[in-house]
Amino acid sequence: MIAERMTTIEEIIRDTGNDRTRLLDVLQAVRQNYGFVSNDALQAIAVGLRMPAVEVEDTLSFYAFLNRTPKGRFQIRLSKTPVSLMKGAADVAYAFCAATGAPLGGTSPDNQFTVEWTSDIGMADQEPSALINTTVFNSLKPADVPAIVSALRLQGDPAKLQNAGVRPSLTQAGPVIFSQEAAKTGDGIRAALTLSPEDVIKEISKAKLRGRGGAGFPTALKWKYCRGAKGKAHYVVCNADEGEPGTFKDRLLLIDKPDLVFDGMTIAAYAIGAKDGIVYLRGEYAYLWEPLQRVLDDRSKAGLLGCNVCGHEGFDFNIRIQLGAGAYICGEESALLESLEGKRGAPRDRPPFPTDHGYLEQPTAVDNVETYACAIRILERGSNWFTTYGTPESTGTKLLSVSGDCPRPGVYEVAFGVTINEFLDLVGAPEAVFVQVGGPSGQSVAPKDFGRRIAFEDLATGGSMMVFGPGRDVLDIALQFTDFFVDESCGWCTPCRVGTTLLKKQLEKIVARRGTLSDVVAMETLANTVMRMSRCGLGQSSVNPILTTIRNFPQLYEARLQPETFVPRVTLSEATAEALAIRQSEKSEKKDA
Numbered sequence: 001m002i003a004e005r006m007t008t009i010e011e012i013i014r015d016t017g018n019d020r021t022r023l024l025d026v027l028q029a030v031r032q033n034y035g036f037v038s039n040d041a042l043q044a045i046a047v048g049l050r051m052p053a054v055e056v057e058d059t060l061s062f063y064a065f066l067n068r069t070p071k072g073r074f075q076i077r078l079s080k081t082p083v084s085l086m087k088g089a090a091d092v093a094y095a096f097c098a099a100t101g102a103p104l105g106g107t108s109p110d111n112q113f114t115v116e117w118t119s120d121i122g123m124a125d126q127e128p129s130a131l132i133n134t135t136v137f138n139s140l141k142p143a144d145v146p147a148i149v150s151a152l153r154l155q156g157d158p159a160k161l162q163n164a165g166v167r168p169s170l171t172q173a174g175p176v177i178f179s180q181e182a183a184k185t186g187d188g189i190r191a192a193l194t195l196s197p198e199d200v201i202k203e204i205s206k207a208k209l210r211g212r213g214g215a216g217f218p219t220a221l222k223w224k225y226c227r228g229a230k231g232k233a234h235y236v237v238c239n240a241d242e243g244e245p246g247t248f249k250d251r252l253l254l255i256d257k258p259d260l261v262f263d264g265m266t267i268a269a270y271a272i273g274a275k276d277g278i279v280y281l282r283g284e285y286a287y288l289w290e291p292l293q294r295v296l297d298d299r300s301k302a303g304l305l306g307c308n309v310c311g312h313e314g315f316d317f318n319i320r321i322q323l324g325a326g327a328y329i330c331g332e333e334s335a336l337l338e339s340l341e342g343k344r345g346a347p348r349d350r351p352p353f354p355t356d357h358g359y360l361e362q363p364t365a366v367d368n369v370e371t372y373a374c375a376i377r378i379l380e381r382g383s384n385w386f387t388t389y390g391t392p393e394s395t396g397t398k399l400l401s402v403s404g405d406c407p408r409p410g411v412y413e414v415a416f417g418v419t420i421n422e423f424l425d426l427v428g429a430p431e432a433v434f435v436q437v438g439g440p441s442g443q444s445v446a447p448k449d450f451g452r453r454i455a456f457e458d459l460a461t462g463g464s465m466m467v468f469g470p471g472r473d474v475l476d477i478a479l480q481f482t483d484f485f486v487d488e489s490c491g492w493c494t495p496c497r498v499g500t501t502l503l504k505k506q507l508e509k510i511v512a513r514r515g516t517l518s519d520v521v522a523m524e525t526l527a528n529t530v531m532r533m534s535r536c537g538l539g540q541s542s543v544n545p546i547l548t549t550i551r552n553f554p555q556l557y558e559a560r561l562q563p564e565t566f567v568p569r570v571t572l573s574e575a576t577a578e579a580l581a582i583r584q585s586e587k588s589e590k591k592d593a
């Protein structure tokens with residue numbers, strides 16, 4: 001059995017070109033073939049890739065989707081977010097446990113099913129949702145579960161089940177990305193190829209395009225730096241990690257408009273002088289891998305990829321897809337690059353920036369899926385047309401992923417500058433009590449600020465817009481967001497690793513009505529320290545749920561606080577009585593022995 005496995009692992013390694021930077025692919029293939037990566041497999045991979053076993057272990061232990069121990073034949077991962085829980089995810093989880101016999105977080109006695117929670121799987125508009133192996137199931141109800149489980153036992157292939165798959169998500173098309181008058185695939189590339197690479201960058205600059213991944217960095221500037229940087233090769237990377245809870249607009253683009261994204265990557269390659277592009281696709285979107293690969297194959301056949309793209313002598317460009325393995329931090333661009341190189345997704349120190357030292361230490365432009373889609377529209381229709389939408393500092397439109405308490409969830413393409421009030425009317429939720437703009441790492445916005453605008457100069461968002469109606473517990477939701485960061489911290493630096501856990505404990509105490517004003521002050525002080533001292537954007541923004549709710553909902557904190565002279569209901573001796581009793585009995589057992 002072991003010898004058989006070794007041979008196959010050798011084959012897997014050969015398939016990836018004996019390249020240790022493809023370690024993530026090797027581990028994914030081994031997990032897919034055997035259900036988990038055993039110690040034997042780990043050793044075989046280390047030998048095959050000629051690298052220390054400890055480095056293989058380092059990568060292997062980092063990613064949530066690379067099982068180190070056996071799991072059920074069907075791995076059921078339920079999306080756990082405030083929105084999914086609001087829509088009944090806990091009942092669905094219990095229904096799966098009841099139907100399979102698996103405990104939550106464990107495997108059924110017949111080893112067929114593992115049922116567990118996972119972070120948001122990019123289905124916030126169709127919650128409760130779950131991944132069964134790599135197939136997505138949407139809008140689950142407890143009553144559906146027994147039939148799903150029976151069908152799995154019978155059919156064996158989740159993808160063949162009736163309610164498998166993603167429902168269409170586009171709720172409102174806008175004038176740019178989903179424009180009715182859109183050009184044909186490849187037109188934008190052909191338009192770009194009539195210009196010099198420098199002039200392509202100038203056009204993007206005149207359009208004032210800013211990155212849609214959240215930070216809003218000027219795209220033209222990034223491409224200009226990258227083009228100017230020296231290296232053996234330049235790379236274009238599309239950040240399709242889309243891990244921010246509540247966002248799913250990149251998923252929609254990759255399903256509905258993949259050519260638009262690949263066109264955008266192709267003009268970026270022309271602009272910066274790259275021959276290779278990589279789409280980093282989050283592990284939760286593994287079901288998109290095959291359809292996207294088919295689109296890439298068709299593009300190669302149509303001359304939109306490969307040698308002399310669109311007949312342009314000397315412009316060669318290819319794209320490959322790299323599948324992630326369940327780590328939110330890999331959306332951060334430098335962690336993403338580490339992951340692309342087959343390592344754990346720990347952010348890099350910067351400078352140097354990816355535009356100088358990116359993938360394999362070479363100049364690399366990392367851009368969001370939507371940014372590429374906008375870039376190609378600019379080349380198709382011109383920068384003047386693009387700037388007629390949005391605000392002077394945030395031009396164009398933005399795709400908003402809308403979920404929560406609203407009758408019409410889904411993706412909305414709106415011009416930048418829309419106010420929260422206008423947005424709430426659009427999605428049919430005028431009575432909302434708060435809106436989480438930009439996901440857990442964004443801002444909790446209260447009704448007093450509903451006149452503010454979605455724009456980089458006011459409320460920036462990568463796209464996540466969670467709407468919460470009357471009766472929702474703002475502080476409990478802030479606690480769930482804080483818990484998300486505890487789980488997703490990569491653990492590299494102490495302020496984030498320890499700080500997020502301490503903050504969660506402090507907020508728990510306040511939510512449970514056991515805290516005082518001093519606790520709030522201490523929590524705010526710690527949150528500011530975590531924000532200032534953390535090494536990357538994850539730790540720096542992990543405190544936002546706490547800081548923005550303290551700022552925008554002080555009355556909710558006040559309502560839960562105990563007076564400063566708070567007398568605990570239990571005494572120290574009562575609290576430690578059980579532990580002392582256990583110690584006492586252990587001592588007596590030892591004596592008896």
Ligand SMILES: Cc1cc2nc3c(=O)[nH]c(=O)nc-3n(C[C@H](O)[C@H](O)[C@H](O)COP(=O)(O)O)c2cc1C
Pocket residue numbers: 210211212213214215216217219239240241242243244328329330331332333334366367368369371536537538
């Ligand atoms: C913790 C963390 C997660 C991130 N996740 C994503 C993501 O899923 N997708 C994305 O495009 N950018 C994400 N970013 C931002 C990227 O680091 C980077 O700024 C972006 O990909 C640049 O592309 P853009 O200029 O087109 O926005 C994340 C940043 C942080 C700190």
Ligand code: SF4
Pocket residue numbers: 329346347488489490491492493494496497534535536537538539540
């Ligand atoms: S801030 Fe958090 S996620 Fe970022 S490097 Fe430090 S521990 Fe890792």
